[in-house]
Amino acid sequence: MAAAREEILAALAKRTMAPAEHPGSEGPWQSFRDRVAIFRERLEAAAGECVPVADEGRLAEAVAAIARERSASRVLSLVAAVRSIGAASRDPHDVDGVGLAVLEAQLGVAENGAVWITDGGLAPRSVFSLPEHLVVVLRAGAIVDQMHDAYARLSFSERGFGCFLSGPSKTADIEQSLVIGAHGARTLTVLLLGDA
Amino acid sequence: MTHAENARAFVADDVRAHWHDEALWFVRAKRDAAMRTVPEWEILRTRAAEIKAHALSRLGDYLVEFEANATKLGAVVHWARDADEHNRIVLSLLRERGFRRVVKSKSMLTEECGLNPYLERHGIEVVDTDLGERIVQLRREPPSHIVLPAIHLRKEEIGVLFHAELGTAAGESDPKVLTEAARRGLRGKFLEAEAGITGVNFAIAETGGIVVCTNEGNADLGTSLPRLHVACMGIEKVIPRAADLAVFLRLLARSATGQHLTTYTSHFHGPRPGAELHVVLVDDGRSALAARPAFSPSLSCIRCGACLNTCPVFRRSGGHSYETSVAGPIGSILAPARDPERHRSLPLACSLCGSCTDVCPVRIDLHHQLLSWRGVLARKRLLGDGKRRAMQLAAFVLARPRLYERVARFARSAARALPSGLVGRLGGVSKDRRLPEPPGESFREQLARRRARGRG
Numbered sequence: 001m002a003a004a005r006e007e008i009l010a011a012l013a014k015r016t017m018a019p020a021e022h023p024g025s026e027g028p029w030q031s032f033r034d035r036v037a038i039f040r041e042r043l044e045a046a047a048g049e050c051v052p053v054a055d056e057g058r059l060a061e062a063v064a065a066i067a068r069e070r071s072a073s074r075v076l077s078l079v080a081a082v083r084s085i086g087a088a089s090r091d092p093h094d095v096d097g098v099g100l101a102v103l104e105a106q107l108g109v110a111e112n113g114a115v116w117i118t119d120g121g122l123a124p125r126s127v128f129s130l131p132e133h134l135v136v137v138l139r140a141g142a143i144v145d146q147m148h149d150a151y152a153r154l155s156f157s158e159r160g161f162g163c164f165l166s167g168p169s170k171t172a173d174i175e176q177s178l179v180i181g182a183h184g185a186r187t188l189t190v191l192l193l194g195d196a
Numbered sequence: 197m198t199h200a201e202n203a204r205a206f207v208a209d210d211v212r213a214h215w216h217d218e219a220l221w222f223v224r225a226k227r228d229a230a231m232r233t234v235p236e237w238e239i240l241r242t243r244a245a246e247i248k249a250h251a252l253s254r255l256g257d258y259l260v261e262f263e264a265n266a267t268k269l270g271a272v273v274h275w276a277r278d279a280d281e282h283n284r285i286v287l288s289l290l291r292e293r294g295f296r297r298v299v300k301s302k303s304m305l306t307e308e309c310g311l312n313p314y315l316e317r318h319g320i321e322v323v324d325t326d327l328g329e330r331i332v333q334l335r336r337e338p339p340s341h342i343v344l345p346a347i348h349l350r351k352e353e354i355g356v357l358f359h360a361e362l363g364t365a366a367g368e369s370d371p372k373v374l375t376e377a378a379r380r381g382l383r384g385k386f387l388e389a390e391a392g393i394t395g396v397n398f399a400i401a402e403t404g405g406i407v408v409c410t411n412e413g414n415a416d417l418g419t420s421l422p423r424l425h426v427a428c429m430g431i432e433k434v435i436p437r438a439a440d441l442a443v444f445l446r447l448l449a450r451s452a453t454g455q456h457l458t459t460y461t462s463h464f465h466g467p468r469p470g471a472e473l474h475v476v477l478v479d480d481g482r483s484a485l486a487a488r489p490a491f492s493p494s495l496s497c498i499r500c501g502a503c504l505n506t507c508p509v510f511r512r513s514g515g516h517s518y519e520t521s522v523a524g525p526i527g528s529i530l531a532p533a534r535d536p537e538r539h540r541s542l543p544l545a546c547s548l549c550g551s552c553t554d555v556c557p558v559r560i561d562l563h564h565q566l567l568s569w570r571g572v573l574a575r576k577r578l579l580g581d582g583k584r585r586a587m588q589l590a591a592f593v594l595a596r597p598r599l600y601e602r603v604a605r606f607a608r609s610a611a612r613a614l615p616s617g618l619v620g621r622l623g624g625v626s627k628d629r630r631l632p633e634p635p636g637e638s639f640r641e642q643l644a645r646r647r648a649r650g651r652g
Contacts, residue, residue: 004276004479012256018489020249023438028236042456074372092421093387111234111446112456125420125468129413129460147442147457156403156438159466161268164445166457169413173328173344174371175351176219182327183379183386184413184460185532 043113046167072099092124198541203513226454248496265404269466279309296388301415303395340515341499392418396429447557503552543569
């Protein structure tokens with residue numbers, strides 16, 4: 001093991017590749033006049049849905065409507081304003097059978113319709129991929145133009161998991177036909193706060 | 197077998213070959229549409245190439261930095277010199293814990309290392325969970341494309357396979373129904389798995405984290421349920437900083453499938469509570485490739501598959517013709533570096549059209565490297581005697597303008613007089629290619645005639 005490490009590093013130290021500077025992160029990077037509109041458009045292109053919600057008081061009602069529509073009886077919510085239905089333990093396997101998970105996004109990215117979600121230690125990580133349907137709560141003001149602006153706002157100094165999620169799980173592995181709901185969520189709805 | 201010999205079987209099925217060609221060109225067109233939404237696309241490509249060149253110029257330092265930071269977060273980092281060492285490390289991680297059931301998401305590195313057959317020989321059940329990879333695993337064949345593993349198959353063939361393996365109705369070939377059957381079958385495998393193996397798209401030196409991209413969410417399921425996550429990566433995957441991800445992620449999915457971003461772009465920093473994360477860093481010829489300036493830029497590859505989708509040879513010959521884990525233009529550069537004799541026909545599976553170089557998101561000069569490989573193989577006398585003698589003869593004739601003129605005049609009249617099949621064989625052109633009609637007069641003859649007319 002140690003021998004492998006030393007041998008690989010010695011081989012790399014001997015190589016003759018020309019030194020090259022890191023180019024830095026400064027743009028010119030894309031910006032949009034109407035980020036919310038672009039975010040919606042790109043999210044829908046990724047097979048996600050976007051539903052405006054006027055304020056936090058309306059969240060529970062919006063989630064209940066989606067749960068009804070998707071026939072989800074077990075709801076696992078990580079958002080304070082929305083109650084879970086049917087308790088889940090800390091065992092990641094127990095998320096199997098959850099019809100709908102409600103997550104909170106820190107960020108949205110206009111250029112690709114993705115939301116940034118982290119586990120935050122609140123629930124097992126399987127909550128991002130195992131439930132049948134996902135609802136993500138996002139504040140319209142938290143949408144940035146592109147990925148450079150997104151990473152400028154993220155920090156990775158601690159142990160944890162984070163994911164850019166753009167739409168529901170999908171595959172095109174059979175004859176390039178797009179099928180939604182490969183292994184993970186079959187639908188993903190972003191509840192956009194403060195944009196109604 | 198040479199690429200051309202393998203391709204013969206592929207092109208024999210004309211309908212399939214045309215479908216394959218068009219399906220990949222459709223993906224190329226989606227890539228173009230996605231690219232056009234980013235005004236700074238060319239700047240991003242340059243930036244990506246510069247970051248990779250920088251990272252590769254200090255690869256040892258960044259690997260050490262990654263190792264230190266990943267370890268601080270509670271991950272365990274392993275180093276493997278070659279495929280065999282990599283496979284032994286993964287097996288011992290499983291054996292030490294008494295684990296026998298593994299789910300795996302897509303990793304071209306583990307394909308390169310032959311991890312699946314190795315683990316299976318040692319009594320481990322490995323289930324590929326990417327739908328395309330699951331399909332080719334059930335067919336007991338390798339993937340034919342790094343992003344679209346089952347692109348060589350028609351839905352009817354997958355229907356027959358799933359009927360036999362997963363019990364779908366006979367004659368069922370609707371992709372939705374087949375995907376649903378795979379989903380149901382694999383759910384159980386995910387829930388029962390004791391370990392999840394993933395590849396790595398990017399490892400971040402500055403933070404010690406790894407990033408894994410999928411559309412299906414299979415890497416997320418495969419790592420959030422079992423207690424052990426083993427991530428396998430080539431040493432060239434390390435990038436300096438988290439901010440660099442913005443550049444690569446903006447390019448990767450758009451170049452690969454025309455999506456703006458992969459559906460799940462997951463950042464793992466350390467193991468999840470109560471679980472283990474092991475990262476295996478694999479050299480397997482990469483440090484040797486880094487020492488060859490003519491070919492070292494190929495280590496910048498982010499495995500998007502754009503060069504495969506655009507390549508006129510790949511589209512018309514299929515991935516299996518290459519007999520490598522990575523096919524297409526990039527594979528034809530990487531494979532001869534590992535075994536020049538075995539893969540000597542690959543740099544010739546190229547028309548030097550340069551389309552691969554035009555679409556490469558990290559600006560690898562692919563067609564130049566393919567041409568350079570031909571030179572290397574010629575010097576090693578690996579191009580075959582026929583080709584070598586033909587080239588020597590061509591060099592002799594081309595260096596003598598008067599002789600060239602006479603030979604060319606003879607060739608034109610001979611080409612008109614003789615049957616085309618014979619001309620092809622005499623000219624050293626394979627029977628799968630057609631020579632154009634020979635012109636009535638040469639450029640020199642035309643020039644001489646026009647000059648004479650001008651004067652008269």
